Amino acid sequence: MKRVALAVLGLAVALPAMPQGFTPTRPVEVVVHTGPGGGSDVLARAMVLIMEKEKLLPVRAQVANKPGGGGVVAAAYLAEKKGETHTIGIFTGVWLTNPLTSNEAKVSLKDLTPIARLLLEPAVIAVKADAPYKTLGDFVSAAKQKPGELKQSGGSITSRDNVVRQQLQKVSGARWQFISFPGGGERIAALLGGHVNMMVIEPNEAGEHIRAGNMRLLAQVNDKRLAAYANVPTLKEAGFDVTPVPQVRGVVAPPGIPRENVAYWEGVFKKMSQTESWKKYVADNQFEDAYQNAADLARFYDDFTGQMRGILQEAGVKTVR
Amino acid sequence: MQGFAVALQPMNLLWCFLGVVLGTVIGVMPGLGPPATIAMLLPLTFLMNPASAMIMLAGIYYGAKYGGSTTSILLNVPGESASVATCFDGYQMARKGRAGAALGIAAIASFIAGTVGVLGLMLIAPPLAKMALAFSSPEYFALMALGLAMVVLLAGRSMVKALLAMLVGLWLAGIGTDLFSQTSRFTFGQMELLSGVDFVVVAIGVFAIGEVLTNMEGREAAKALPVPKGIRNLLPTLQDLKDSRFAFANGSLVGFLIGVLPGAGSTIASFISYGLEKAVSRRPEQFGQGVVEGVAAPEAANNSETGGALVPMLTLGIPGSSTTAVLLAALVLWGFKPGPLFIPENPALFWGLVASMYIGNVMLLVLNMPLVPLFAQVLRTPTYILYPLILGISVIGVYSTSGSLFDVWLLAGFGLLGYLMRKLDYPSAPLILGLVLGGALERALRQSLMMSDGSLSILVSRPVSAVMLSLTLLILLIPLFNKFNAWRLKALDN
Numbered sequence: 001m002k003r004v005a006l007a008v009l010g011l012a013v014a015l016p017a018m019p020q021g022f023t024p025t026r027p028v029e030v031v032v033h034t035g036p037g038g039g040s041d042v043l044a045r046a047m048v049l050i051m052e053k054e055k056l057l058p059v060r061a062q063v064a065n066k067p068g069g070g071g072v073v074a075a076a077y078l079a080e081k082k083g084e085t086h087t088i089g090i091f092t093g094v095w096l097t098n099p100l101t102s103n104e105a106k107v108s109l110k111d112l113t114p115i116a117r118l119l120l121e122p123a124v125i126a127v128k129a130d131a132p133y134k135t136l137g138d139f140v141s142a143a144k145q146k147p148g149e150l151k152q153s154g155g156s157i158t159s160r161d162n163v164v165r166q167q168l169q170k171v172s173g174a175r176w177q178f179i180s181f182p183g184g185g186e187r188i189a190a191l192l193g194g195h196v197n198m199m200v201i202e203p204n205e206a207g208e209h210i211r212a213g214n215m216r217l218l219a220q221v222n223d224k225r226l227a228a229y230a231n232v233p234t235l236k237e238a239g240f241d242v243t244p245v246p247q248v249r250g251v252v253a254p255p256g257i258p259r260e261n262v263a264y265w266e267g268v269f270k271k272m273s274q275t276e277s278w279k280k281y282v283a284d285n286q287f288e289d290a291y292q293n294a295a296d297l298a299r300f301y302d303d304f305t306g307q308m309r310g311i312l313q314e315a316g317v318k319t320v321r
Numbered sequence: 322m323q324g325f326a327v328a329l330q331p332m333n334l335l336w337c338f339l340g341v342v343l344g345t346v347i348g349v350m351p352g353l354g355p356p357a358t359i360a361m362l363l364p365l366t367f368l369m370n371p372a373s374a375m376i377m378l379a380g381i382y383y384g385a386k387y388g389g390s391t392t393s394i395l396l397n398v399p400g401e402s403a404s405v406a407t408c409f410d411g412y413q414m415a416r417k418g419r420a421g422a423a424l425g426i427a428a429i430a431s432f433i434a435g436t437v438g439v440l441g442l443m444l445i446a447p448p449l450a451k452m453a454l455a456f457s458s459p460e461y462f463a464l465m466a467l468g469l470a471m472v473v474l475l476a477g478r479s480m481v482k483a484l485l486a487m488l489v490g491l492w493l494a495g496i497g498t499d500l501f502s503q504t505s506r507f508t509f510g511q512m513e514l515l516s517g518v519d520f521v522v523v524a525i526g527v528f529a530i531g532e533v534l535t536n537m538e539g540r541e542a543a544k545a546l547p548v549p550k551g552i553r554n555l556l557p558t559l560q561d562l563k564d565s566r567f568a569f570a571n572g573s574l575v576g577f578l579i580g581v582l583p584g585a586g587s588t589i590a591s592f593i594s595y596g597l598e599k600a601v602s603r604r605p606e607q608f609g610q611g612v613v614e615g616v617a618a619p620e621a622a623n624n625s626e627t628g629g630a631l632v633p634m635l636t637l638g639i640p641g642s643s644t645t646a647v648l649l650a651a652l653v654l655w656g657f658k659p660g661p662l663f664i665p666e667n668p669a670l671f672w673g674l675v676a677s678m679y680i681g682n683v684m685l686l687v688l689n690m691p692l693v694p695l696f697a698q699v700l701r702t703p704t705y706i707l708y709p710l711i712l713g714i715s716v717i718g719v720y721s722t723s724g725s726l727f728d729v730w731l732l733a734g735f736g737l738l739g740y741l742m743r744k745l746d747y748p749s750a751p752l753i754l755g756l757v758l759g760g761a762l763e764r765a766l767r768q769s770l771m772m773s774d775g776s777l778s779i780l781v782s783r784p785v786s787a788v789m790l791s792l793t794l795l796i797l798l799i800p801l802f803n804k805f806n807a808w809r810l811k812a813l814d815n
Contacts (some may be wrong), residue, residue, distance in 0.1 A: 035356065035643050036356040036357055036359070036360035036643055036646070036647045037356060037360070037640065037643050037644075037645075037646025037647040037649070037650050038646070041360065041650075042650040042653070042654075045360065045363055045364075045650070045654070046654060048364065049363075049364055049367065049654070052364065063360065064724075065357070065360075066724075067516055068498075068512075068513075068515050068516025069497075069498050069505070069512070069515030069516055070498065070503070072512060072515050073512060073513070073515060073516060076512050098503075101503050101504070102498070102503065102504070102505060102515075103505065103510070104505055104508060104510060104511075104512050104515055106512075148774055149774070151771070151772060156500055156501070156503050157501065157502060157503055158503050177771050177772070177774070178771075179458075179768050179771045179772060180500050180501050180764075180768070181584075181764075181768070182500055182764070183583070183584075183640070183641075183646075184640075185583045185633070185639035185640045185641055185646070186583050186584050186639075188637075188638075188639055189453070189454055189457075189583050189584075189633070189637075189639050190457055190458075192454050192637070193454035193455055193456070193457055194454075195457035195458070195772065196772075204653075205638075207658065207660070208638055208658050208659065208660020208661060208662060208663070209638075209660060209661060211660070211661075211662060212660060212661035212662050214661060284656075285653075317502075317503070318504070
């Protein structure tokens with residue numbers, strides 16, 4: 001009896017995804033380039049939960065952590081899985097910037113099969129609540145008066161944090177230090193402890209510190225104001241004419257997979273991006289829903305890579321490609 | 322009190338029990354660690370209420386710390402990076418037929434320190450978190466330098482050999498992608514090396530595989546290690562407890578305080594408290610040959626670190642390790658907003674968690690003590706079965722962590738290195754120490770110098786780092802002083 005019930009249940013779950021010509025028959029592997037708790041890992045796990053809740057997949061999905069070299073290992077892992085129909089990966093912008101700076105990063109996003117762009121993550125520029133700077137202009141002119149004395153905490157030099165700094169330095173002529181910390185927690189701790197003066201931070205990360213009166217925002221790295229920070233100016237509104245480089249996240253698959261497989265994944269993620277659970281997740285985290293299909297995503301690669309190469313070269317970072 | 326009302330609900334007791342049992346199991350098995358386990362269980366937690374889920378996940382976190390010592394003591398295979406320091410004396414005790422005593426002391430130290438950690442979390446979390454923020458790169462540099470100075474205490478007969486081994490460890494720490502410039506160092510074009518050499522691979526290779534290779538040399542090796550008969554001889558004696566009482570205190574304090582710092586961690590805590598215990602011991606020469614304090618101190622530090630690590634996570638929303646990062650992500654996924662206002666706004670969850678940790682620590686002690694005699698029987702296995710078993714566990718442990726065959730080859734390489742080091746009488750502890758601290762030491766130094774625009778004075782002009790660096794210097798002078806004293810006594814004799 002139980003077995004029959006299970007079979008019926010299985011059928012009911014499997015049915016909605018049938019017409020595409022491809023249906024997963026065994027667990028799907030979702031590759032991420034961070035360890036448990038990292039940005040892409042958290043997104044992947046939230047995504048798996050949403051797909052389970054909304055019954056978008058007839059099979060289970062498992063997150064596989066392939067950390068190393070800021071995405072290089074995960075990208076290479078996907079490239080090795082050529083033709084594999086049950087593996088997908090979550091990429092971020094570093095998958096495009098890494099091959100520019102690292103010789104070992106032989107696999108670029110362009111060598112993988114694009115599926116969908118999902119998110120753009122805006123950022124905000126924060127200072128400690130008792131800092132003397134009320135606006136981004138205040139900060140930049142203070143940096144100009146004491147070149148190299150003010151400090152910003154952030155990730156690696158290819159990270160978005162540093163890109164924002166480079167752009168601001170270029171248009172203003174000011175100069176301040178950029179101090180790399182491996183963990184997001186350490187970056188915030190350095191700011192709250194008064195060891196650095198400014199940081200670029202994700203809006204939802206900053207939210208609680210602002211509410212507790214520990215942090216203040218100077219500007220947001222975005223084209224338009226976020227709903228939660230309607231009174232914080234964008235970079236342009238703050239008087240700095242720079243194009244905000246978004247943190248982008250999306251889905252790729254191994255190279256050489258059949259066309260109906262691509263269509264299947266495209267369908268799944270399009271459906272996912274329209275579900276209430278996904279919309280709630282995006283809103284809760286103050287991300288920007290930025291769904292793009294495979295063809296558009298491939299075009300996005302080129303624009304993004306070109307823009308990043310220019311910024312990195314201006315910053316004096318050695319590019320190898 | 323409100324916390325116990327939450328934690329004592331039958332369902333929550335059950336979740337707590339499940340968490341600590343699961344934690345113990347993954348702690349005993351090398352490989353799969355708490356962050357991966359907790360991440361895997363996340364989907365399940367959505368069926369539970371958040372307090373129960375948090376209680377269970379935290380149980381896995383501190384339960385794993387209890388289990389981690391088991392394979393370190395019995396097989397010289399560190400289950401987690403935080404139990405490497407436990408190998409030094411724990412495995413030697415096992416070789417002398419005192420495995421039960423070592424395991425028992427480890428469990429008792431874990432219980433005491435785990436409880437001290439929760440006490441600290443309960444009583445002084447918010448002010449302590451503020452103090453931890455005063456700690457920045459120069460202070461971290463001084464802390465790592467202090468840890469590295471422990472090499473003079475871990476050295477065997479030859480200081481030169483110890484320093485050489487440490488330098489190799491520091492070099493190994495440099496392999497991988499440089500955080501600051503994103504360039505790769507010493508990777509020889511190998512993609513697998515971009516993320517650096519995994520510390521656990523080196524530790525298991527040098528300790529466990531090296532040990533097995535060395536022991537396989539002798540023809541007479543095919544006999545089992547001594548295991549005394551009778552339950553009484555399998556448990557720690559009163560004398561053991563007496564010898565360890567200061568180690569319990571030292572480990573609990575050092576572990577908790579280092580745990581509070583977001584940039585340190587339990588591995589560093591266990592090494593520093595081991596070194597400290599040896600530095601103030603009346604019998605430092607016996608450390609590394611199986612003294613019970615040498616097990617108690619690092620095990621205590623490793624367990625009270627858990628309570629400490631939860632301080633910045635719960636009071637500020639700042640994760641200090643990958644396990645706390647996963648726990649933080651879980652809170653966000655459940656709809657909470659971790660940050661400075663988390664505890665005042667969710668008192669039931671916080672106090673429920675704290676209360677459950679007291680209960681969980683008692684459960685772990687009750688659970689682990691009866692297992693001690695049982696585990697000690699493992700050593701009755703004849704070596705022709707035990708050694709292949711150790712090799713198997715080591716390979717599976719490494720492979721299950723990374724899923725990469727490359728790491729298994731690395732493991733073999735480091736096993737060979739461990740064997741050669743034993744043959745040539747190089748101590749392996751300094752190598753591990755260099756590897757553990759090297760990355761953080763370099764990062765902290767470079768961050769400090771960026772903060773000061775290149776001036777080294779930042780390291781000594783800040784009081785906390787100045788004090789720690791002076792301590793470092795003092796420790797470095799110990800061997801010179803000992804030499805002088807030996808010379809003086811000799812001169813007096815003549």
